[in-house]
Amino acid sequence: MQTPTNIYEIKNSNKEEKIELSNNQQETEEKMNFAGYEVNTVMSTFERKLSDFAQEGKQTLKRSSSIKKRDSLYKLTDFSEKIFRPEFQMNEKLKEKSEKLWRMMESYLPRDKQSIQKSIIDHIEYTLARTRFSLDKQIIYQGTSLSVRDRLLEAWNDSQSVIKINHPKRLYYLSIEFLLGRLLQNALINFKMEDKYKEALNELGYKIEEIYERENDPALGNGGLGRLAACYLDSLTTLNYPAWGYGIRYDYGIFRQAIENCQQIELPDYWLTKGNPWEIMRIDINYKIRFYGHCRDEYKNGRKVRIWEGGQEVEAIAFDTVIPGWDTLNCNTLRLWKSYPSREFNFESFNKGDYASAVAEKDQASYITSVLYPNDSTPAGKELRLKQQYFFCCATINDIVKRFVNSNMPWSEFSNKNAMQLNDTHPTIAAVELLRQLIDDYFLDYNEAYEIVRKSFGYTNHTVLPEALERWSVDLISKLLPRHMELIFLINHFFLEEVKKRYSQNLDKLARLSIIEESTPKMVRMANLCIICSHTVNGVAEIHSELLRTTLFKDFHELFPKKFTNVTNGVTSRRWIYCAFRELSNLLTEYYGCEDWVGELGLLEQLPEKLQNNGKLDRFLEEFGNAKILAKKRLAHWVKDHLKIELNYENCMFDVMVKRMHEYKRQFMNALYCVYRYLTLKDMSQQEREKQIKRVTFFGGKAAPGYTVAKNIIRFINTISKVINNDPETNKYFKVVFLPDYKVSLAQIIIPAADLSQHISTAGTEASGTSNMKFCMTGSLIIGTRDGANIEIADEIGQENIFFFGKNVIEIEKIRAAQRNGAKPDVGGRLKKVFDSIFSGRVGDNNYIKDYINGILNGNDFYCICYDFYDYLAAQEKADLIYSDKRNWRNKCLNTICKMGFFSTDRSIQSYAENIWGLTPIELPKPVNEISKRVISSSNLKNIEMN
Numbered sequence: 038m039q040t041p042t043n044i045y046e047i048k049n050s051n052k053e054e055k056i057e058l059s060n061n062q063q064e065t066e067e068k069m070n071f072a073g074y075e076v077n078t079v080m081s082t083f084e085r086k087l088s089d090f091a092q093e094g095k096q097t098l099k100r101s102s103s104i105k106k107r108d109s110l111y112k113l114t115d116f117s118e119k120i121f122r123p124e125f126q127m128n129e130k131l132k133e134k135s136e137k138l139w140r141m142m143e144s145y146l147p148r149d150k151q152s153i154q155k156s157i158i159d160h161i162e163y164t165l166a167r168t169r170f171s172l173d174k175q176i177i178y179q180g181t182s183l184s185v186r187d188r189l190l191e192a193w194n195d196s197q198s199v200i201k202i203n204h205p206k207r208l209y210y211l212s213i214e215f216l217l218g219r220l221l222q223n224a225l226i227n228f229k230m231e232d233k234y235k236e237a238l239n240e241l242g243y244k245i246e247e248i249y250e251r252e253n254d255p256a257l258g259n260g261g262l263g264r265l266a267a268c269y270l271d272s273l274t275t276l277n278y279p280a281w282g283y284g285i286r287y288d289y290g291i292f293r294q295a296i297e298n299c300q301q302i303e304l305p306d307y308w309l310t311k312g313n314p315w316e317i318m319r320i321d322i323n324y325k326i327r328f329y330g331h332c333r334d335e336y337k338n339g340r341k342v343r344i345w346e347g348g349q350e351v352e353a354i355a356f357d358t359v360i361p362g363w364d365t366l367n368c369n370t371l372r373l374w375k376s377y378p379s380r381e382f383n384f385e386s387f388n389k390g391d392y393a394s395a396v397a398e399k400d401q402a403s404y405i406t407s408v409l410y411p412n413d414s415t416p417a418g419k420e421l422r423l424k425q426q427y428f429f430c431c432a433t434i435n436d437i438v439k440r441f442v443n444s445n446m447p448w449s450e451f452s453n454k455n456a457m458q459l460n461d462t463h464p465t466i467a468a469v470e471l472l473r474q475l476i477d478d479y480f481l482d483y484n485e486a487y488e489i490v491r492k493s494f495g496y497t498n499h500t501v502l503p504e505a506l507e508r509w510s511v512d513l514i515s516k517l518l519p520r521h522m523e524l525i526f527l528i529n530h531f532f533l534e535e536v537k538k539r540y541s542q543n544l545d546k547l548a549r550l551s552i553i554e555e556s557t558p559k560m561v562r563m564a565n566l567c568i569i570c571s572h573t574v575n576g577v578a579e580i581h582s583e584l585l586r587t588t589l590f591k592d593f594h595e596l597f598p599k600k601f602t603n604v605t606n607g608v609t610s611r612r613w614i615y616c617a618f619r620e621l622s623n624l625l626t627e628y629y630g631c632e633d634w635v636g637e638l639g640l641l642e643q644l645p646e647k648l649q650n651n652g653k654l655d656r657f658l659e660e661f662g663n664a665k666i667l668a669k670k671r672l673a674h675w676v677k678d679h680l681k682i683e684l685n686y687e688n689c690m691f692d693v694m695v696k697r698m699h700e701y702k703r704q705f706m707n708a709l710y711c712v713y714r715y716l717t718l719k720d721m722s723q724q725e726r727e728k729q730i731k732r733v734t735f736f737g738g739k740a741a742p743g744y745t746v747a748k749n750i751i752r753f754i755n756t757i758s759k760v761i762n763n764d765p766e767t768n769k770y771f772k773v774v775f776l777p778d779y780k781v782s783l784a785q786i787i788i789p790a791a792d793l794s795q796h797i798s799t800a801g802t803e804a805s806g807t808s809n810m811k812f813c814m815t816g817s818l819i820i821g822t823r824d825g826a827n828i829e830i831a832d833e834i835g836q837e838n839i840f841f842f843g844k845n846v847i848e849i850e851k852i853r854a855a856q857r858n859g860a861k862p863d864v865g866g867r868l869k870k871v872f873d874s875i876f877s878g879r880v881g882d883n884n885y886i887k888d889y890i891n892g893i894l895n896g897n898d899f900y901c902i903c904y905d906f907y908d909y910l911a912a913q914e915k916a917d918l919i920y921s922d923k924r925n926w927r928n929k930c931l932n933t934i935c936k937m938g939f940f941s942t943d944r945s946i947q948s949y950a951e952n953i954w955g956l957t958p959i960e961l962p963k964p965v966n967e968i969s970k971r972v973i974s975s976s977n978l979k980n981i982e983m984n
């Protein structure tokens with residue numbers, strides 16, 4: 038489906054309430070008329086001017102802020118006694134053979150305390166082979182996880198059966214990264230079993246919180262893109278959509294970051310040292326993957342076919358992780374591929390007696406999935422990286438095609454039954470691989486095959502940074518994937534033939550649209566290939582999608598206006614509120630009345646008003662304040678344990694900036710502000726200092742190992758923090774802390790502890806950001822620029838609840854143009870003082886960063902730090918001022934939390950499902966506690982006698 042997102046301007050100002058807008062124009066108009074609105078202007082997003090985004094407070098888009106979770110057939114909390122599973126497809130033959138076996142599997146595992154304890158202990162003894170005398174928390178963690186996994190597996194098996202029988206359209210989310218974070222608590226809360234397990238473990242002498250801590254945090258991703266994929270899996274399952282995540286099972290996730298002498302050190306993250314109880318190795322699910330080799334023609338039944346042969350063959354083996362959703366028995370699958378040497382052996386070398394090199398060659402194969410590339414937004418430019426991409430895409434396409442072929446449907450049905458989403462360009466080669474299989478293995482002709490490909494794929498772009506756009510040399514692809522290179526040339530040829538009909542005169546445009554960049558060496562532009570092979574292209578926030586249409590993909594947008602749309606990112610409330618900040622979660626449940634908001638975040642929208650009306654507002658705000666203090670205390674303890682820094686958490690603003698280190702995100706501007714704050718405190722008298730808001734500024738984030746500037750910024754932050762934290766005159770009022778090794782599990786401690794959070798990228802650079810959403814959901818306020826999702830967050834929570842500052846996209850463009858013409862930033866007194874203190878060594882030995890600063894001063898201030906600095910100062914001062922009025926601050930937090938419904942991934946997924954993928958949910962039949970009422974989904978089962 039290619040419906041563009043439409044924008045409706047509603048002119049009927051005495052109607053204030055929001056109505057749910059759909060992307061279907063007719064439906065939306067009907068709804069609006071029904072609700073008494075006049076639809077005066079219907080304007081497509083494509084016609085919107087970029088300047089709309091530049092104006093503060095301009096709200097062209099009114100939209101529903103909530104997504105309603107479909108009414109579930111059951112509540113998992115009902116699950117206390119013997120519960121019969123739904124039954125599927127038992128034929129007479131099976132019945133005769135295995136009635137006994139069938140009966141033994143007819144109910145779900147019990148969830149009472151004793152049964153849980155027994156299953157944990159059984160796993161410890163019989164799966165893990167440990168005795169009662171050698172128990173420790175690690176083994177309890179493993180036993181507990183296996184016991185939870187058992188309960189997930191039965192529901193998962195049933196979910197897969199339902200899908201297999203009903204053949205709904207399936208969604209495949211292809212992503213080179215999945216940043217899952219820990220799984221135990223998430224599985225327990227989704228299946229509503231946390232209390233039971235807590236009790237069970239307590240009696241065995243273990244605290245569940247300590248058991249959670251034993252889990253290695255699987256960090257198979259770099260940042261936002263990988264974490265988004267994980268949140269999407271949670272929502273896909275929660276909303277009962279049949280979906281698979283497909284990616285790579287890296288042996289080493291993103292590197293562990295240590296800080297030594299103020300500098301980042303990278304250490305390998307071998308996350309599997311203690312095994313991974315969540316994954317299931319599927320030896321039976323394996324595919325051969327070929328690299329290198331050559332192509333030739335062959336005639337089969339009078340038909341010319343292309344054969345790709347020779348080269349290297351490796352094997353991909355599937356590792357499955359069950360993905361549970363909130364309050365549903367449906368489970369989806371994350372299938373990650375690991376490379377193994379192919380089972381065939383180089384007999385020639387072997388027979389020559391060269392056993393070692395025959396084995397060595399095979400060993401190479403297992404390196405393919407060894408390491409996650411630690412690059413956030415710049416291509417690694419390595420052959421191995423391209424190998425990884427093809428490796429997982431080829432295995433995935435094989436898997437999908439096999440599933441489809443088994444269903445015996447005609448190829449014309451393929452795109453009606455399979456939606457594939459490319460999470461950025463890394464899996465682009467999957468589109469070419471599908472084309473290859475359809476043409477070379479299933480003998481479809483090019484046009485038919487290409488149409489199937491184009492109707493099956495959607496592409497999400499995650500960045501406008503030009504250096505992050507993937508390009509691979511034609512030489513490399515020709516060497517590694519010779520058949521794919523032929524097909525890419527073919528796709529390009531047919532595409533350009535079409536384009537020429539429209540732009541025959543405009544050679545520049547043709548050159549820009551071409552998949553091949555005619556440079557030396559020639560390059561393949563993966564984004565162009567992706568757009569051409571997809572039915573829909575989306576950005577991840579309104580402003581980002583608009584920038585794609587008007588800048589990065591302008592030519593393509595002109596050609597295919599309907600292809601481009603937007604789906605604003607989201608985050609899952611399950612992990613980011615319910616797991617990470619239970620005190621807040623309990624408070625919301627108490628005042629809202631029940632837990633339904635966790636599955637339908639938009640329900641909180643009316644809560645502030647309700648509290649105001651029933652006179653409970655003050656009490657809520659007081660209790661919210663106390664919950665925040667507990668979260669801050671948790672972080673303060675972590676800091677004390679790990680960094681030996683003592684923090685005041687009760688009466689002090691926690692100001693947090695955690696994200697990948699990158700110039701565009703401007704951690705450096707924040708660090709300069711820290712120096713400024715320190716110098717200002719130094720210049721004050723003791724009495725004046727006493728009047729200031731106390732603050733701790735936290736930084737956290739990894740820099741790509743090859744990104745020197747980003748590493749220098751980490752060094753700078755650590756260097757100044759030493760000076761600032763050790764100054765007895767000021768360190769009661771201000772400290773700076775760098776939190777090493779930022780990752781999902783640490784984020785769950787850091788984010789709830791924030792009062793203020795910083796999202797201060799140069800306007801037009803941050804595609805969306807997702808931590809901004811997590812901070813808002815857990816009750817902190819944003820200081821930020823009009824960039825990415827910040828803009829839409831402000832639209833939802835109210836401009837008065839965000840500290841906006843800085844130049845907008847258009848102004849930034851002008852500044853850059855001026856700098857290209859020789860302009861230099863006007864630094865002004867206060868910022869000059871900051872730079873002087875750095876140059877003089879007053880805030881530590883910072884020689885390594887002087888060239889960088891001089892560059893900025895000489896007109897290379899690409900990210901416009903100097904141009905935004907003073908406005909940033911003013912916003913910081915405003916934040917301090919408002920923080921001094923506790924009630925006002927907390928009230929803003931309350932309004933922020935409750936207006937975040939739009940940023941639940943449930944809403945994002947709903948939007949993808951309806952507008953891009955065309956999916957319908959399919960829910961497992963209701964489990965029942967009486968055998969006679971059990972759901973039987975196959976008619977021949979009804980004949981089985983039941984007693």
Ligand code: NBG
Nearest residue numbers: 261262499577803804805806807
């Ligand atoms: C990142 C963007 C973020 C965005 C996430 C998820 C990449 C390439 N891009 O702004 O920088 O929130 O993607 O969409 O990781």
